Amino acid sequence: MTLIDLANPTRFLALTARLLPWLVAATAILLAVGLYQSAMAPDDYQQGATVKIMFIHVPNAWLSMFVWGVMSIAALGTLVWRHPLADVAAKAAAPLGAAFTFLALVTGSLWGRPMWGTYWEWDARLTSVLILFLMYLGLIALWRSVEDPSRAARAAAVLTLVGAINLPIIKFSVDWWNTLHQPASVMRMGGSTLDRAFLIPLLVMAVAFSLLFLTLHLAAMRNEILRRRVRTMEMIHVAQAGQRAG
Amino acid sequence: MSALSALIRRDIRIALRVGGGALIGVFFFLTVVVLMPFAIGPDLALLARLGPAILWLGALLASLLTLDRLFTADHDDGSLDLITMSRTPLELSCAAKALAHWLAAGLPLVIATPILGLLLNLDARATAAIALTLLAGTPALTFIGMIGAALAVTLHRGGLLLAVLVLPLSIPVLIFGVAASEAAITEPMSFGAPFSILCALSLFGLIVGPFAAAASLRHGLD
Numbered sequence: 001m002t003l004i005d006l007a008n009p010t011r012f013l014a015l016t017a018r019l020l021p022w023l024v025a026a027t028a029i030l031l032a033v034g035l036y037q038s039a040m041a042p043d044d045y046q047q048g049a050t051v052k053i054m055f056i057h058v059p060n061a062w063l064s065m066f067v068w069g070v071m072s073i074a075a076l077g078t079l080v081w082r083h084p085l086a087d088v089a090a091k092a093a094a095p096l097g098a099a100f101t102f103l104a105l106v107t108g109s110l111w112g113r114p115m116w117g118t119y120w121e122w123d124a125r126l127t128s129v130l131i132l133f134l135m136y137l138g139l140i141a142l143w144r145s146v147e148d149p150s151r152a153a154r155a156a157a158v159l160t161l162v163g164a165i166n167l168p169i170i171k172f173s174v175d176w177w178n179t180l181h182q183p184a185s186v187m188r189m190g191g192s193t194l195d196r197a198f199l200i201p202l203l204v205m206a207v208a209f210s211l212l213f214l215t216l217h218l219a220a221m222r223n224e225i226l227r228r229r230v231r232t233m234e235m236i237h238v239a240q241a242g243q244r245a246g
Numbered sequence: 247m248s249a250l251s252a253l254i255r256r257d258i259r260i261a262l263r264v265g266g267g268a269l270i271g272v273f274f275f276l277t278v279v280v281l282m283p284f285a286i287g288p289d290l291a292l293l294a295r296l297g298p299a300i301l302w303l304g305a306l307l308a309s310l311l312t313l314d315r316l317f318t319a320d321h322d323d324g325s326l327d328l329i330t331m332s333r334t335p336l337e338l339s340c341a342a343k344a345l346a347h348w349l350a351a352g353l354p355l356v357i358a359t360p361i362l363g364l365l366l367n368l369d370a371r372a373t374a375a376i377a378l379t380l381l382a383g384t385p386a387l388t389f390i391g392m393i394g395a396a397l398a399v400t401l402h403r404g405g406l407l408l409a410v411l412v413l414p415l416s417i418p419v420l421i422f423g424v425a426a427s428e429a430a431i432t433e434p435m436s437f438g439a440p441f442s443i444l445c446a447l448s449l450f451g452l453i454v455g456p457f458a459a460a461a462s463l464r465h466g467l468d
Contacts, residue, residue: 017382079461079465131414131417134410134413134414135414138407138410138411138414139406141410141411142397142407142411145401145404145407146401151465151466154462154465154466155397155462155465155466157465158393158397158458158461158462158465159393159397161409161458162393162415162454162458163415164416213459
């Protein structure tokens with residue numbers, strides 16, 4: 001089944017209806033395994049037990065950028081390939097991405113208090129993620145401000161693509177500027193510098209969070225398709241009532 | 247080519263005539279800069295130290311205010327549809343409109359800077375540096391802001407949404423503008439590096455802005 005077969009909303013709804021229970025189960029299992037491994041991980045020699053915030057903070061941060069990437073591909077799908085469900089995917093992903101970014105900021109802030117002595121610091125990584133959060137909010141505002149879904153989709157697609165410039169800035173901000181936030185230790189040239197005792201739970205949690213996003217995203221897409229059907233039916237109903245009256 | 251120059255001339259003429267974008271932007275700039283000492287206090291040394299930041303924030307907010315006018319006036323009387331349907335590529339028309347907007351609304355901000363520098367106790371060197379960075383940075387603000395203006399064109403009260411969309415994109419311009427100004431005032435840091443990046447941002451906006459704005463207009467107006 002190719003991507004274009006999924007372009008039919010009815011087929012998409014049928015497929016996701018079959019797929020979602022499995023995805024929910026897989027997400028729950030992986031989250032349980034990841035959380036267990038995180039709890040069992042050793043204490044850091046310097047940070048003690050607070051290092052375990054990393055197992056929630058880092059996957060959230062990775063996902064906040066990943067979701068914008070997914071939305072950018074969906075934006076290309078809307079503008080370039082005219083895939084019928086691309087705008088549904090983009091609209092469903094925006095609040096999820098905003099939530100992940102918000103959680104990354106909050107967990108990072110809570111981690112920063114014992115580690116750096118401050119809840120907030122205007123360094124490059126924190127600032128650029130905060131800007132990412134503002135851009136998510138702006139995007140959601142744009143979605144809500146245009147009445148017609150397909151016109152809103154195209155406007156949001158342009159804004160998503162323009163905002164994608166922020167992703168490399170976030171990723172490389174810790175290298176370009178002399179900052180407080182820790183530089184890259186997992187996805188860098190020369191391999192990870194993280195010890196395996198920490199790396200394994202981190203990767204398991206990352207996969208679990210990605211599955212969580214996939215599950216929530218598909219569920220949100222189903223809701224959006226149904227919402228649009230309701231809207232169309234309401235419009236038809238009103239038009240018919242108008243015809244009967246007039 | 248003559249179509250584009252006609253478009254530029256028309257836009258400048260409209261902006262300078264109807265209670266239009268040009269002067270009101272400068273007045274807003276003046277108002278914001280005058281408001282700052284009321285909030286910060288009359289400490290002249292502090293105001294001089296904050297001078298670049300105050301002037302840059304004022305210029306940013308003033309250009310945000312006038313950006314609203316860029317497309318909505320034409321959209322309301324139907325000329326935007328004509329511009330979209332004409333033979334000149336929409337990207338070039340958008341670039342021409344942005345250029346006209348910068349000449350009518352951005353350049354006056356730069357010209358007003360020396361006067362406002364006096365209000366903030368800035369010396370001649372600082373004022374010149376800030377004016378230069380504004381000259382290099384206001385095109386970036388206009389061209390990047392054009393993207394938000396095009397996205398918000400069909401919304402009747404899209405002014406606030408425009409600000410929310412444009413401000414995150416203008417943050418790099420603000421950062422490097424203030425960094426260049428401060429570098430010129432305090433000796434050890436180099437002025438050239440942040441200033442070059444500021445010019446680069448303007449050039450980047452010059453290219454990306456018209457394309458993104460044209461895409462938004464094309465998709466948003468049908």
